[in-house]
Amino acid sequence: MVLDWLPPETALAVEKLNLALNVFSVPEIDQLLSKTVLFRGKKFRPTLCFLTGQLIGLDFPSLEPYARAAEFVHAATLAHDDVIDESPVRRNRPTLNARSSNARAVLAGDLLLARVMAELSQLGEIQIIHDLSNTVEELVHGEWLQLEARKIAKVSRTHLETVARKKTASLMIWCCTAPVRLKRMDDSFIPLFQMFGECLGIVFQMIDDIIDYDLKSEKPFGHDLREGLVNFVTLELLEENPKLYEPVQKLLGDKTNFKNWPWSTLELQYACDRVRARACAKLEVATHILDQIQFKSQGALNQTALQAFQSILIYLRKRAK
């Protein structure tokens, strides 16, 4: 697990992160959220927030509101995504919409976003709030693009990377840059942390797409295809084997339990290998950016946190291979 590489103090901060909403007006929302999208998540985004903050010398209490905001925004997108995807299950548990209704799931997600606005506005960091609102816009745009792409086999790499950047990476970018703004570091650091967050986000998406075609994973095989979506692995399959466009087009969105896939094991293996290679290339970029940040900081970075980041990159590289 990524979290295994954390310094103990960071792991403790993540574990103790308070995600209680205390919605006194409608207590039911609190319960629904705590049993679904806020239940035992990996808290990777808050982790990123804490670790970046630790790297540049911020204390955990000052980072807590932003880590909390990141997790709430992520949970809100999950709640809304489950409505859009009509998903009954997430993390092996019924989704919010399955437990209650679509309407309540949408409202619960809205509440999370409203709570984020309320809490952050009290802190007065306008630029961070502005960045977060841009991030939410990116998340919406990413989901919109993905909706448009349903049941379309011929998607471009540009499209997939844009969706990954907006849907997955944008919030991670914010988690990396919010601490930098809080610390009032030089503006020239912002693009570096943005690129780092983007690399992590896209790598996560690529690994997720490889897992989608892993028979040993918890997710059903080819889940994205059943949802009508082409992912990075499917794209590589199609680019290398154009004869597969027609059969894949027929499979898109077909949720019946089929076992006869139109590609060979070797073709799928090569496609996964290509995506692994691309993920590793992104990790090379992330490594170089981390080196640039280190060089620019002239030794002012927290070495424990730096080592944790390097370990995470090594872990992801192994995961990708």
Next chain:
Amino acid sequence: MNSEFVCLKKQNPELLSVLLNGVILRQEQKWLALPREVISNPDGNDSIVFEMIHPHDLYPSKPSRFQVILKAFRLNHLTYTGGPQLGVLAYGFLKHWNFKPLEGSLAFLGVLCLQASAHAFNDVEDYLRLNDFPGVSHRNGVIQRGWLSALEVKKLGVITFLISIGLGAPAVLNSGGQLLWISILGVIGVMSYSNSPFKMKYRGYSEWVLFPMTGPLLSDALAKAAFGNSDGGILLLGTSFGFLALAAHYAASFLELENTLFQGPQLLSKKLGFLAARHLLLLSYLAALFSLIIGWALGYFPLSLGILVLFAIPFAIRFIHQLYKASGPSSALLSGIALNAVNLHFLFGILICLAFLISLL
């Protein structure tokens, strides 16, 4: 399949050699080196991450050398010059002009070779600028996949360029000076499109080169080469095809509109942005149609042209409808747009030729 990675800075003297030859020497072995990522460095000395692949680990689906070379020339895009030329020939036969078979056929092939060489030079230049990463649907990807090196593609470009000069020479020499300046302009157009020192494409002048070279200049040149004759109908026919080629060019640019990292061509569509650029594409198609209408109104084109072109209208409408349905340049609805635009150009060409030939009967 195991990949290794190496990072080279732009100012590294080894970089150009790696990009051109597509290979790198490491651990006393030759590896295929394919660029995968660009890292922007604050000091401006960007870095490029190369994936090093052992030649034995290359894709199992690599076509034969011959197929790879054909792919490098982007055969389906030869409709940009093939279509107008066929239209001109059909028009000339309709007008009962005196056909010069040797000069005409050699000039026809010469222009196709000229366009093929332009593709090769263009792809090499785009590759060296790191504009072309594999996966963009309208790119052939032969260099990006390691099937051919940039240097090999450049050599192919030079060879086809020289062949085109040789093929076009009889027509130019027998034209009594009529074709000399057009030919020179054509050659300069090809060489200046993406090559140094002009690099028109990257300076925002690609439309100024593309339109005449696939439009009225081309149609006029072939008409004079094949028939020793030209008229307003030839120019209007060429104008129509020129606008169709422009539309296809804009369609191909949509996927790159959000790509701010790379130094791509400075098209008008990029400057206008996606929403306005869609109108530009629509205007190009309308202008193409309008040119044909004017030609018909002035008596150059037969009625059958209008009737047959109508068959292409539903495809064009569906294509444009898809364009307007897309939410932005990254929309999946635009993924096949570049290829659809090329196919539309091809379809128009076929229908126009058929119209003239039917009228001949």
